[in-house]
Amino acid sequence: MDTAVVLFTRDLRVHDNPALHEACRTAAKVVPLFVLDPSAPSSPNRQRFLLESLADLRESLRGKGGDLVVREGDPVEETLKVASEVDADGIALAADASPYAHRRERRLVEGAGRRSVKLFPGATVVPAGDVRTGGGGHYKVFTPYWRAWQAAPHRDVVAAPRKVVLPAGIDPGRLPEPAAGSGFAAGGETAGRKRVKAWLGSVGDYDDIHNDLPGDGTSRLSPYLHFGCVSPLDLATAASTRDGAEPFVRQLCWRDFYAQVLAAFPDLRTKAYRPGADDTWKKDRNALEAWESGHTGVPIVDAGMRQLVDEGWMHNRARLVTASYLTKHLGVDWRSGAAVFMHHLLDADVANNYGNWQWVAGTGNDTRPYRRFNPIRQGLRFDPDGDYVRRYVPELADVPGKAVHTPWDLDEATRRALKYPEPLTLD
Template sequence: MKTAVVLFTRDLRVHDNPALAAAARAAERVVPLFVHDPTLRAGDNRRRFLDESLTDLKASLRQRGADLVELRGDPAAESVRVAKRTGAEGIGVAADVSGYARERERRLADACAAERIALKTFDGVTVVPPGALRPTGGAGHYKVFTPFWRAWQAAGWRDVEAAPRKLRLPDDLPASWFRDRPVKAGGGESAGRRRLTAWLPHLEGYEDDHDAMAADRTSRLSPFLHFGCLSPREVAARVHGRAGAEPFLRQLCWRDFYQQVLFAFPDLRHKAYRASAEDRWRDESDALQAWREGHTGVPVVDAGMRQLLAEGWMHNRARLITASYLTKHLGVDWRAGGDHFFDLLLDGDVANNYGNWQWVAGTGNDTKPYRRFNPIRQAHRFDPDGDYVRRYVPELADVEGKAVHEPWNLPEPPRGYPAPLKL
């Protein structure tokens, strides 16, 4: 093959990128392409992270003799236009699971067929492809995590692909296809690989430390995994066999679990996975707004929500606590909470965000749908000295020790901090 186009989507990396590696082996020239789709919704935090990631990808491709073509429009139409302009015989793209991604793939397949251009999809968004594991009997998908975890551990994982050493662009590509990108820090494959390398020595203590809210010893790799700046398969390979690996691998498996749930239930973002649990939501607009702003009067909830506003990220334990408070204590629809998280989170991912929200709300994959997280007990357990709360709720900065979790019980409650919501 003389020329191939590689359409980047949620695989913004050169290491362990199956589509890019296959194109580099099969074609004399490769056109790396990213299409900015104006119909795709993304909050400011994710747009910034995406921009940083594309800047880094462009630099990595230039180091290998290529560059990144960036266009705006419909990804299917633009990919075929680039293929025709360059004489490409094939297009490679990473397979994905969301309804948006699968519709994009369908339109791309139709457009390629009409122009007699070969299209090949590659696994790479998950450790194990979402359709590869089936429950006993082979029908449907896994609805409960534990049996999926057992099957996932036993599954054969594909080999990790090396980054191409050299890539060659076709000659005489239009200058308008390329963007000058100033150097930006934060997102991207290079930053993700540095973070992973720096974090690996802490893996042994992950099981004991990852729920400690003030210590903040989670990996913080989720934004890099969402955009594909890091390959989940390569992360699994680098972790596997190390002391303390299993609890972290379990988290990667949870990520794969929700990807296969979304693959089987494309309406996960909008419809209850368990429809029988969908008749109990209250219209509490004032309470919802107080929750969004971190002014509920429950310190650990407010700390989590303010961390989200400030950083575009939230500690995983705080995500569970704040989601349970909204749905189980305030009775507000999980979709409102899920949408707020999705708008602000750097790692906002349809499968994992809405899968977890439904799990907490009791409409999803939890085998105990009526469980609730008591925010005060959770705070005393996972923020025993109150340091996490004081970090994000300055009104409580002078409250000492664990009293910060129940400031309304103090002889003189702190001024400027609201009393707990009453419904």
């Protein structure tokens, strides 16, 4: 093959990138391409993280003699234009599980003409369709999937290409400067690999510390996994060699689990997954706005939501508590809450976000659909001294000890909107 275009999507890395690896192995010239889609919804934090990741990818490719070609517009149209401009023989990209990704793949095939379009793994540890039940379907319950996932063969991690050769005369295009903003981490493969290296030193403690809200003992790798700055297979392979790492590897398996659920049930973001699930919910704008802004009057909920808006990230325990409060206490539609998370989260992955929201709401894969998390008890258990709440809710900074978890009210309208179906007390 003379020339190949590699369309980067959620695989913003050079290490263990099968599409880039194969293109550089089989083609004399390679065009690494990313298309900025102005129609894609994005928060300021996520846009910053994306642009930092692209800048880092560009530097990595330049270090190998190539460059990242950047275009703006419809990803399929711009990819086909670039392929025509360089007279490419083929287009390579990573496969993904979402309906959007499937439409993109189909449109590329339809518009490619004589050019080949090849899909490669890389977004998950195990591709979504590779682990099947005995009947050939997808797994609807996690534990049997976990067992099958552990036994499934995994592909080999591939090395970064040594050299990338661009066709002569192609304009790399301008990459916008990321706006200054808040957030807990810089985007990009370089930052992601540093975080992986640091995390692997403590991954054996994950099971003991991952629910500690003020201690923040999670990896915080989810944004790097979402944008593909870190290879999930590379991470799982490295973690599996460490003592006590199985609980963390299990979380990576959850990621794959929801990818295969989404692939089999493309309506995951709009329809209840569980047959017969109660899917009648309130549309309460006041309650939703109070919840999103962190002004419900329930300290642990408000702390979690303010962390989300400020950092573009939220501790997983807080995600469960805030989602349960919105759906199980306020009765607000899980789709509304999931959309808020999708807007703010750096790791706003369709499969994981909507899969987890349906799990919490009782419409998804949870085998105990009627469970609910009492936010006061959760706060006392996982933030016993109130440090997490005081970190994100400055109004409560002077409230001592566990008293910080006492529900606090703002105005009469908020109190009317946020009635509790069950007692929320410190007892």
